[in-house]
Amino acid sequence: AEETNVTETPEEQADNVQVTNRGSFDTTAKLIKNYSLTVDSDIRIKSNLSADDYNKMLADTSLKGLGNALEQAEKEHNVNGLYLMGLACLESSYGNSNFAKKRNNLVGWGAYDSNPKKAKYFNSKDECILYVAEKLKTNYLSENGAYFGWRG
Numbered sequence: 001a002e003e004t005n006v007t008e009t010p011e012e013q014a015d016n017v018q019v020t021n022r023g024s025f026d027t028t029a030k031l032i033k034n035y036s037l038t039v040d041s042d043i044r045i046k047s048n049l050s051a052d053d054y055n056k057m058l059a060d061t062s063l064k065g066l067g068n069a070l071e072q073a074e075k076e077h078n079v080n081g082l083y084l085m086g087l088a089c090l091e092s093s094y095g096n097s098n099f100a101k102k103r104n105n106l107v108g109w110g111a112y113d114s115n116p117k118k119a120k121y122f123n124s125k126d127e128c129i130l131y132v133a134e135k136l137k138t139n140y141l142s143e144n145g146a147y148f149g150w151r152g
Contacts (some may be wrong), residue, residue: 062095069126073133
């Protein structure tokens with residue numbers, strides 16, 4: 001896929017990005033721009049946020065410090081870092097799930113309803129982010145990927 005960067009008009013720029021989790025607490029991170037992902041977004045489009053931007057958004061969560069991995073995943077695997085961050089936040093309840101705490105597995109990778117104990121172990125949360133980004137790129141975002149274009 002061709003590399004594309006997100007650009008915003010002045011009307012789309014904002015001083016804050018609001019991040020809300022399932023636990024209903026809000027944390028506001030000071031960022032330069034407002035980004036939006038929808039169901040139809042192409043997650044191969046980079047957000048171009050920095051590790052510091054991600055770290056500010058995750059500072060008060062159990063996912064703090066993931067900024068470098070999110071930025072690296074976006075650069076190396078061309079998977080939108082905001083998407084990966086949102087996936088990790090949702091699937092791990094902001095790093096508080098048992099899989100996140102005991103296996104560093106932020107997305108439940110390898111866990112199946114029939115046998116959740118098969119969930120993959122990772123040495124770190126960063127390793128999980130980079131692994132998931134690589135698997136998404138290979139299996140879902142590459143035209144020759146097993147699930148490319150799959151809509152569930």
